[in-house]
Structure formats: C-alpha cells, structure tokens
Amino acid sequence: EAGVVQSPRYKIIEKKQPVAFWCNPISGHNTLYWYRQNLGQGPELLIRYENEEAVDDSQLPKDRFSAERLKGVDSTLKIQPAELGDSAVYLCASRRTGIQETQYFGPGTRLLVL
Amino acid sequence: DQQVKQNSPSLSVQEGRISILNCDYTNSMFDYFLWYKKYPAEGPTFLISISSIKDKNEDGRFTVFLNKSAKHLSLHIVPSQPGDSAVYFCAAGGSGTYKYIFGTGTRLKVLA
Numbered sequence: 461e462a463g464v465v466q467s468p469r470y471k472i473i474e475k476k477q478p479v480a481f482w483c484n485p486i487s488g489h490n491t492l493y494w495y496r497q498n499l500g501q502g503p504e505l506l507i508r509y510e511n512e513e514a515v516d517d518s519q520l521p522k523d524r525f526s527a528e529r530l531k532g533v534d535s536t537l538k539i540q541p542a543e544l545g546d547s548a549v550y551l552c553a554s555r556r557t558g559i560q561e562t563q564y565f566g567p568g569t570r571l572l573v574l
Numbered sequence: 575d576q577q578v579k580q581n582s583p584s585l586s587v588q589e590g591r592i593s594i595l596n597c598d599y600t601n602s603m604f605d606y607f608l609w610y611k612k613y614p615a616e617g618p619t620f621l622i623s624i625s626s627i628k629d630k631n632e633d634g635r636f637t638v639f640l641n642k643s644a645k646h647l648s649l650h651i652v653p654s655q656p657g658d659s660a661v662y663f664c665a666a667g668g669s670g671t672y673k674y675i676f677g678t679g680t681r682l683k684v685l686a
Contacts, residue, residue: 464617491672502578502663502676503618516673551617555672562608563674565617 462486464566466552472572478540481569485533485554492529493563494537495551503551503565509535510557542573577601578666580677588685593651595680597664600645604666608674609638609649612661621662622649625669654684 465484473479485492490511495503506525508516511532520527524543529535539546549570555563579598587593597607605626610618624631624638624647631638637650651658661681667674 466617500583500678502665502678504676505673508673510672553617557672562620562623564620565610567615567617570615 464552464554464564466550466566466569468569469567470570470572472574473542474574475544476541478538479542479571480536480538481550481552481571483535483537483552483566485535485552486564488556489554489564490532490557491555491561491563492535493551493553493555494527494535495553497549497551497568499548506537539571542571544573547571547573576678577604578664578675578677580662580664580680582680583678584681584683586683586685587654589656590653593649593654593658593682593684595649595651595662595664595682597647597649597666597677598645599647599666599675601666601668601675602645603668604675605669606667607638607640607647608665608667609636610663610665610676611658612663612679618663651682654682656684656686658682659684 492509494506497503509529527537549568551568552566553563555561608623609621612618640647661679663679665674665676
C-alpha cells in the first residue's frame with residue numbers, strides 16, 4: 461500500500477511570493493490533515509477534511525492560507541503571500557474515518573521563506 | 575497552553591538498555607494516545623497507540639503505559655538499538671474528535 465505522498469519536498473521562496481503544497485493521501489482514507497511543524501516543536505493542526513468538507517479549520521490563518529480538497533482525494537495547501545515566519549515543515553496526514561483509527565503522515569514539505 | 579507535554583527534550587541510552595520516554599497531558603477528555611517516531615527529513619511514523627480503556631499496550635520491543643489518574647503515559651523500548659535513535663512524539667486526542675495534539679518531542683540517542 462502506497463503511503464501519503466507530498467510534493468514538493470523542499471521549497472525556497474522570497475517573502476510575499478505565493479507557494480502551494482500538494483498531498484495525495486492513502487487510498488481509502490477519507491480524513492486528511494494538514495499540519496505545520498516549526499523547528500523544535502510538534503506538529504500543529506492547520507485544517508482537517510472529512511472527504512471534501514473542511515470540518516476543522518480553526519487554526520488556519522485565513523488571511524493568507526487556503527486549502528482545498530475538491531474531489532475528496534488529494535489536497536492543496538496555499539500560502540499567499542508568504543511571510544518569513546511561515547518557514548516550517550508542512551505535513552499532510554490521512555486516516556480512515558472511524559473511531560481510534562491511526563493517522564499516517566507523509567514526508568512533509570520543508571519551506572524556507574527568505 | 576501546552577496540553578501535551580514532553581518535558582525531556584533529549585535522552586541518551588546505551589544499546590541494549592531500556593529507553594523510557596515520558597509524556598504528560600492536561601485534558602481529561604483525551605482518551606486515545608499515540609507515539610510517533612521521526613527521523614530527519616521524514617514525516618512522523620506511527621509506532622504504537624493506547625486507548626484509555628487499557629493501561630498497557632505492547633508491540634515487540636515497544637510498550638506504552640497509561641496512568642489515567644496521573645495523566646501520564648510512557649513509552650518503553652527494550653532493548654534499545656542504535657536504529658531507535660530518532661525524535662519521539664506523543665499525541666493525544668478524544669475519541670470521536672479525530673483531532674490530535676502533539677507534544678514537542680524527545681530526541682533519543684542510543685549509543686553503540
């Protein structure tokens with residue numbers, strides 16, 4: 461079974477530029493998460509999808525961040541415009557919908573904003 | 575307010591000995607707990623989980639203990655191997671919320 465796929469793996473941009481990250485979850489996993497991990501910290505949830513519906517986006521900075529999961533499979537996270545403080549690893553995770561199902565992470569996209 | 579805390583940022587253990595990683599939580603609504611291992615430049619990898627209806631779960635060299643009254647869980651690795659050197663995160667969530675809060679991680683170094 462293929463794992464969670466993310467691209468790109470690394471991205472370097474200048475501040476005020478836009479950037480987008482892509483995630484393809486494990487087949488059959490209806491729940492998809494985007495996390496941000498700052499250096500020395502644990503992953504922090506940005507948004508959670510159940511199929512194509514964003515059911516928890518309370519921690520997504522909506523002035524500059526947006527996400528979509530149009531067909532309930534792969535998802536895109538966008539930042540526009542990027543700020544220096546957005547430098548972090550952006551992780552995508554997926555799980556089967558159901559109680560006490562484990563979530564599985566992709567390798568992440570490491571973003572550096574200069 | 576950090577709801578999940580890993581107070582030891584790092585731990586060094588000799589190969590073959592036991593590694594004990596600790597995690598504390600504050601939210602009594604949490605009833606499902608997970609441990610992840612993370613190597614550099616990779617995403618976290620699921621290791622082991624435990625539900626609040628249990629106080630112990632074992633998988634090979636890895637055992638997780640849960641003390642609900644103390645709001646504390648620990649991960650035991652026996653025997654420790656150099657390949658276990660990684661950052662370990664604990665995560666906690668409430669069943670039905672599908673939302674997990676992560677600790678800040680403990681960097682384990684197993685010395686050969």
